[in-house]
Amino acid sequence: xxxxxxxxxxxxxxxxxxxxLSCRASQSVSSGYLVWYQQKPGQAPRLLIHDASIRATxxxxxxSGSGSGTDFTLTISRLEPEDFAVxxxxxxxxxxxxxxxxxxxxxx
Amino acid sequence: xxxxxxxxxGLVKPGGSLRLSCAASGFTFGDYIMxxxxxxxxxxxxxxxxxxxxxxxxxxxxSVRGRFTxxxxxxxxxxxLQMNSLRADDTAVYYCxxxxxxxxxxxxxxxxxxxxQGALVTVSS
Numbered sequence: 001x002x003x004x005x006x007x008x009x010x011x012x013x014x015x016x017x018x019x020x021l022s023c024r025a026s027q028s029v030s031s032g033y034l035v036w037y038q039q040k041p042g043q044a045p046r047l048l049i050h051d052a053s054i055r056a057t058x059x060x061x062x063x064s065g066s067g068s069g070t071d072f073t074l075t076i077s078r079l080e081p082e083d084f085a086v087x088x089x090x091x092x093x094x095x096x097x098x099x100x101x102x103x104x105x106x107x108x
Numbered sequence: 109x110x111x112x113x114x115x116x117x118g119l120v121k122p123g124g125s126l127r128l129s130c131a132a133s134g135f136t137f138g139d140y141i142m143x144x145x146x147x148x149x150x151x152x153x154x155x156x157x158x159x160x161x162x163x164x165x166x167x168x169x170x171s172v173r174g175r176f177t178x179x180x181x182x183x184x185x186x187x188x189l190q191m192n193s194l195r196a197d198d199t200a201v202y203y204c205x206x207x208x209x210x211x212x213x214x215x216x217x218x219x220x221x222x223x224x225q226g227a228l229v230t231v232s233s
Contacts, residue, residue, distance in 0.1 A: 035219040037153075044203055044223035045153065056221070088153055095215030096169055097155040 002027050002091050006100035012108040019076040021103045023089035028069045033093035036065055036074045039102075040085045048087070049074065079105070110134040110222045112204045117227030124194050128227055130187040130204030138162070138182035141207030141218045144189050146200035147226075154200075157189065158207060158216035165211035172198075194231045201226040 003026040013019055023034070031052040037045035047056045049065035052072055062077040076083055084107050089100040116128040130142070144156040157168045157178040166178055177190040187204055203226045209218025 033217070037220075044226055045220070046223070047219065047221045050208075050219055050221075090153075090219060092209055092217045092219055095167065095217065097158075097215075097217070099153040099155070102152045 001096055002029065002094050002098050004089050004091060004098055004100035006087075006089060006103045008103060009101070010104045010106060012106050013079055014108045015079050015081055017079050019074075019079055019083070019105055021074040021076075021087055021105075023067075023072040023074070023100050025070045025072070025091060027094070029072075029091045029093050031068050033091055034067070034072050035090050035092075037088045037090065038083075038085050039088065045088065076105070081107075110206070112206065112222055112224035114202065114204050114224045114227035117202065117229050119230045119232065120194055121233050122195055122231055124231070125190070125192045126194065126229060128189040128191070128202055128204075128229070130224055132185045132187065132204075132206075135206070135222075137180075137185040141209060141211060141216050142180055142187045143205045143207050143216070143218065143220060144178060144187075145203045145205055145220065145223075146198075146229075147203070148197070148200045151200075156202070158211070158218065159187070160211035160216060165213070165216055167211075167216050191229070194229075196231050199229060199231050201228050 005024045034052045036049040039045040053065040111133045143158040175193045204224040205220035206222040207218030
């Protein structure tokens with residue numbers, strides 16, 4: 001099983017600041033099989049980034065994904081009020097499918 | 109518009125059973141992998157089970173294998189999860205999700221581009 005470790009657990013930032021979220025895999029993950037989701041309180045997750053770096057339909061361009069192998073990053077260039085949420089990475093190169101534990105981006 | 113609507117959640121005693129349903133609309137249901145993902149209160153996401161488009165391939169997480177059964181009815185655009193021998197640690201919101209990927213003899217490999225609103229399952233005496 002591939003374990004995905006997300007850091008930090010919580011990121012306290014102000015609107016307009018840059019957010020950098022990390023997702024580290026216990027084994028190499030092909031870039032095409034790493035995605036990011038955003039989840040707001042009381043809502044279902046929403047697909048944000050697929051293939052490690054491709055924005056899903058409707059994802060603003062302030063969101064970008066990068067990385068390869070075992071290290072992946074989600075960057076939010078300038079935080080908007082609606083971006084404060086929990087972000088999860090997920091891999092699907094191996095079974096079972098696994099998610100990271102999440103990073104909460106909260107308002108400082 | 110793609111819509112996934114879960115139903116069937118509720119309160120059940122340990123050892124009891126519950127059946128979740130997911131009604132799909134807005135896309136050709138029979139063309140997609142479908143999946144159940146759960147989220148315990150205040151916790152992260154956990155993949156539960158996936159079924160390929162024509163039910164040829166079915167896979168379960170180890171934590172539910174032998175107790176849960178996933179099924180689908182493409183004629184009714186519906187996905188199901190039969191949950192037996194429920195335990196307290198099965199308490200979670202259960203999401204139905206559409207999978208983008210593929211299935212093989214070793215697993216279903218997908219991400220999830222659409223999700224339902226979730227159904228809360230509480231297992232407690």
